[in-house]
Amino acid sequence: LSRIPSGVSFAEAAALPTAGYTAYQAVHRKLPLDRVNSLLIHAGAGGVGGFAVQLAKMAGKTVYTTASEHNHEYVRSLGADGVIDYRQEDVHTKIMEWTEGRGVDAVIDTVSRDNATASLDSIAYMGHIVYIAGAPDFTKVKPFTSVVSYHEVALAANHKAGREARKDLGMMGDAMLRFVADKKLSPMLKDTVAMEEVPAALERLSERHVNGKLVAVWK
Structure with a gap:
């Protein structure tokens, strides 16, 4: 549990x-941030991606992300240093151009197993990939080459975790609420909807064209 600080609404x-x-x-539990200077965060206009862009930027990192063209200004407002239109541009080519052929130190993939697999080519030597929507095909990386480290994030796995892991959720909530209260982090609250509007809101989310978060409230 986390206590909502003054100045932060229930919806936020x-x-x-x-x-x-x-x-x-x-960002903060899986990656060795002291050895990560650049990240590619997929789907920066989405929920996980948008928060990850902000958190990585707050940590002083160079952040690249992917998003549809109409969301480029939005993800830049969250802190992205470079945005790639994944529908029109080759993500790997762009990353290698921006990093002068080196690749990024870490990738956070929120899209799919296939997308995570494709991202392996864009990771620098001794880099990292955090995957949320499916593990990449590890066989694509040959042994004794780029030496990539793999990290799974599955928050729902906390039902099998012990007290310390569950306590850590509260610590995460405390930290993020503090960031919001201090105006360092946007909660990305796109819209609030009444309870009877939830089915339509879920339909909007399923189309993957909503940036930020939708919150249902009693109106």
Whole structure:
């Protein structure tokens, strides 16, 4: 449990889990941030991606992300240094161009197993990939080459975790709520909907064209 601080609305607080905690775990629990300077975060306009972009930028990292063209200004407002239109541009080519052929230190994939697999080519030597929507095909990376480290994030796995892991969720919530209260983190609250509007809101989410978060409230 986390106490909502003064200045943060219930709707803003409700926008944080589960996407925000997933992003926090990906950035702050899985990656050795002292050895990560650049990241490719897929789907920066989405829930997990948007929070991850902000958290990585707050940590002082160079952040690249993918998004549809109409969301480029939005993800830049979250802190992205470079945005790739994955429908019109080759993501790997662009990353290698921006990193002068080196690749990024870490990838956070929120899209799919296939997308995570394709991202392996864009990771620098001794880099990392955090996957949320399916593990990449590890056989694509030959032994004794790029030496990539793999990290799974599955917040729902906490039902099998012990007390310390569950306590950590509260710590994540405390940290993110503090960031929101201090105006360091946007809760990305796109819209609030009444309970009877939830089915239509879920339909909007299923089309994957909503940036930010939708929160249902009693109106």
